[in-house]
Amino acid sequence: MSRSVVLIGGPDSGKTNYVGRAWPALDAKMGRLQAAHQPTDITFVLEVTDHLNSGHFAPRSELADSRRDFEVVVAERKGGPETTIVIPDISGELWLRAVEDSEIAVDWMDELTRADGALLFVRVGSDQDVRPLDWVTSKRMMAKLGTPDDPSLPTQVMLCELLRFLEVSLVDRSDGSRPRVAIVVSAWDAVDAEKFAAGPQAYLEREYPLLAGRLDDVERLNVRVFGLSVVGGDLKTDEECRDAVQEGGLDGRGWVSDQDEKGLWTRDPDLTLPVAWVVGT
């Protein structure tokens, strides 16, 4: 059985680092999903994993047309039914261009219609984040700085449009249920304890009200929000985290924030959780 999960998100949203961290998690065979076999071609994920192991995040892909697929056979338990998961990692610049033009290459559209679900990424504190125009603050800013020739699309508008693309392109699951989309808020280790306790959904409501409104209104998709930290800290600024990765590797590092039965947001060390939920029964 073959399933496809599409990773989607704007530039610098954390997609590639997640793919690079998901492979060691699958290979460790400790999570909900386990690698059943070593994939034939792991060049791409090894490159990213090497970056993480060296104490650095993978650099942003600057090539808008670059596309790297990671294909792995997984099982929910050892010896259990196997599923081939294909994770196409398409650059954020390409998605941004797709939103601006309402167009995408035919093979990528095919990938979307073939997919069983998707992970939509948004990153806390990204320097690529574009805030919505605000007439009060913008007025002061524009008076001082003037206006750029081609102002960027606000991040929340791009995310809403990507969600709409998923709505119109994903097909129902084989059991007739709605396709699943995991909203992954990456760099979730960057928020303080109060924001962590409130959860990533509350973060989206505050930072991206248009996206939060859409998530609350969407009927066509089954949506669930996760927080994500691929290594448990910021390798750029957190020296302790960087040293720990360089000394001890990725094992035991990173977590997914999920809501338990009582509604509390807790850390789950299983980094396969978002993908497992999207492809799971």
Next chain:
Amino acid sequence: MTCDHRVGTVGGDAVGASHGTDALPEADEIGGAVLERPSSTASFPSSHTLGPDVISDMMASRYVTMVGILGDPDSGKTACLASIYLLVANATLTGWTFADSRSLMAFEDIARGARDWNAGTPPDQMTVHTEMSDDRRPGFLHLRLVRKSDGRRVDFALPDLPGEWTTKLISSAQAERFGFMKSAEALWIVVDGRALADKERRQGAISRVGQLAERLKALFDGAVPRLVIVVTHRDSGELAQTVSTRLLTELQRRDVEFTVVQVAPFSENNAVRAGFGIDDLIAATVGTPRAAPDFWPSISPSDGARAYLAFRRDR
């Protein structure tokens, strides 16, 4: 026969020569492809301005509140739409939150109209002048909002029309382009508040509102939907009582009911926040829901009364 664009023929003759590529062997054959196949793309449904057919389909699937938006050029119609969008985009529209928009990119386009600042000086107009690609078909914006007080979801279809349409409706009764307004639940007549504050322009502006109301009565065969007079540029000053009274007189004598809402889509005045009154405008547009009648009122039967046949006869 030569053609610079012919595949596999770089500066040479195409017929009888074998310069083809592996990908396109037929290129060297007579009648074969002469141009490389362009990379094909797939399109998503656009979220720019929607056509009447899209709105019509939407109205067939769910209840949509159609709003007719009228007003002279530069009265502030587009600014009102941009202000609604920017308020929900920043979660600052009192009492309402965003749920969806099928025309998100169109909203983004009009919100970005306020771009051309001249050396720190705001432009005369914060939004660009509305022009239609098809001068006969209105372009619509869609917005679904959720009312916080009761969770009610309201879909708005908001036409962004050039002011010239209103001008021609007033001056020469050119109403054929306003056919879509027959299904409008509310009408906004947008009036430039600065004109109402200016003694020289005041009476003319009020007179035009009256003339427009008369045209609307004819368009709707006397049954004009909920009418909202939207007075813009509240940041320039509050509507004077005398002007308000004069407006009331003008519309009352035409037997038209209306509500006045003062708004400041933008603000040049620190004492008046940008977006002032927009929440009131939304509330006036949605209106107060009518009280639901008692579906099956209990009555005490009396002997000899044919209660069933008389049911609801008094309503």
